[in-house]
Amino acid sequence: MHRERRKVLVVLFILFAGLAVGCAISMVAQRNPLYGAISLIGVFISLACLYVTLAAPFIAAVQVIIYAGAIMVLVVFVIMLLNVEEEERRPMRMRSLIPIAVGLAAILFAEAAFIIFFVQASPATPTRNISDVGLTSSIGAGLFTHYLLPFEITSILLLMAIVGAMTLARRGGLLPAGAGDRGSSRTVKEDAEKSL
Amino acid sequence: MTPQLSWYLALSAVLFTIGVVGVMIKRNVISMFMCIELMLNAVNLTFVAFSSYFRDVSGQLFVFIVMTVAAAEASVGLGIIITIFRNRESLDVDDASVLKL
Numbered sequence A: 001m002h003r004e005r006r007k008v009l010v011v012l013f014i015l016f017a018g019l020a021v022g023c024a025i026s027m028v029a030q031r032n033p034l035y036g037a038i039s040l041i042g043v044f045i046s047l048a049c050l051y052v053t054l055a056a057p058f059i060a061a062v063q064v065i066i067y068a069g070a071i072m073v074l075v076v077f078v079i080m081l082l083n084v085e086e087e088e089r090r091p092m093r094m095r096s097l098i099p100i101a102v103g104l105a106a107i108l109f110a111e112a113a114f115i116i117f118f119v120q121a122s123p124a125t126p127t128r129n130i131s132d133v134g135l136t137s138s139i140g141a142g143l144f145t146h147y148l149l150p151f152e153i154t155s156i157l158l159l160m161a162i163v164g165a166m167t168l169a170r171r172g173g174l175l176p177a178g179a180g181d182r183g184s185s186r187t188v189k190e191d192a193e194k195s196l
Numbered sequence B: 001m002t003p004q005l006s007w008y009l010a011l012s013a014v015l016f017t018i019g020v021v022g023v024m025i026k027r028n029v030i031s032m033f034m035c036i037e038l039m040l041n042a043v044n045l046t047f048v049a050f051s052s053y054f055r056d057v058s059g060q061l062f063v064f065i066v067m068t069v070a071a072a073e074a075s076v077g078l079g080i081i082i083t084i085f086r087n088r089e090s091l092d093v094d095d096a097s098v099l100k101l
Helices: A003-030 A033-053 A057-082 A096-119 A136-144 A146-171 A178-195 B004-026 B031-055 B058-088
Strands: none
Touching: A003 A033, A003 A096, A003 B004, A033 A057, A033 B004, A033 B031, A057 A136, A057 B031, A057 B058, A096 B004, A136 A146, A136 B058, A146 B058, A178 B058, B031 B058
16 A cells, blocks of 8 residues: 555656656747747646645645746736747857867766765655645744744735836836826927928 | 655756756747746745655745745736837847847
């Protein structure tokens, strides 16, 4: 029974890790940003599934709601609003750097392989039995007791983000009243010159 | 055999590297923005893995706050992208390499 459960966890990890890496590579390889956004949603969903296998259901739900829901919808809206076209292929610059890049990547992989195969410091026992760390109640308790100040600072940050986004995306430009007035008066003047 | 902590860390490193490569090779601002989101998610995976394996809730609180910051970053960043597009009629970063409108 326990053995079966472990096997299922391994299979789930391999499945969702493969899905995440595949979607990430597809996102980088896509030339159309809209397809890239869809692939990124795939990465987010598979990461949420991995969070569930890590016994963090609240974070998994928030991942789906905020990342795959709110943020990516915003990104897709902007892509469609701006009517982004596909990136065109361009000639590669600095072709001589490719051998150096290959060499450095080989060194990096060698280091990673060394760490994976020769450093055997196993951490604490994995939480495979019932744990209440990831539940909403424990996260809420931590958020409102020990981490109350970061929580409040986060709310101020969100307020600043609202104001900043409204200021940036307004049609009149960055400056509040003067810039828009000047622009309109100039067009009026140009119209007058044209009519003359 | 159960999933080890190092597996999750390796997956996170791979995702982070893909994000870095994307930021370096992409020229579209929105694609670069999405690669930054991917890097944030890779770090989140590290936090959640450590939090789960050490049975400490702090890592998941960090993830919560990182998600809030990512939401704020998304709203302001997309506002900046819209402003750049209005001023330059292009989303190519090479066209917007001067910090002047």
